[in-house]
Amino acid sequence: MPSKPSKILETFESPNPESDYTIRIDIPEFTCLCPKTGQPDFATIKIAYVPDQKCIELKSLKMYIWSFRDEGAFHEKVTNDMLADFVTACEPRFMRVTGEFNVRGGIYTTVVAEHKKDDWQAPVLVQLP
DSSP states (O other): OOOOOOSOOOEEEOSOTTSOOOEEEEEEEEEEEOTTTOOEEEEEEEEEEEOSSEEEOHHHHHHHHHTTTTOBOOHHHHHHHHHHHHHHHHOOSEEEEEEEEEEETTEEEEEEEEEEOTTOOOOOOOOOO
């Protein structure tokens, strides 16, 4: 097998560090294990961030997401751990990680974790007619 799961997140230089722009990434095939039962949990992970100097490289992100497949993790912990790892890797101006977990026992869980640099102000949203 040529690829293996990895916790290493690679980055590349932002092509427009002087601008605020948003990168949105949807990962519809996230899996981890329930730490109580060992059964698989499935989720869509959504990442939205305003990069500063660095962006997350997507192949390394894929290997990072794959690394959770055999790990037991509560939904709240895995979402917050991802945010912490992403922020450490690319130091964004703003980042939001959303874990939308599939139904288990009749309950859907969505966990939202956010990071904002202290000195960053979000641009004013433009509403077009």
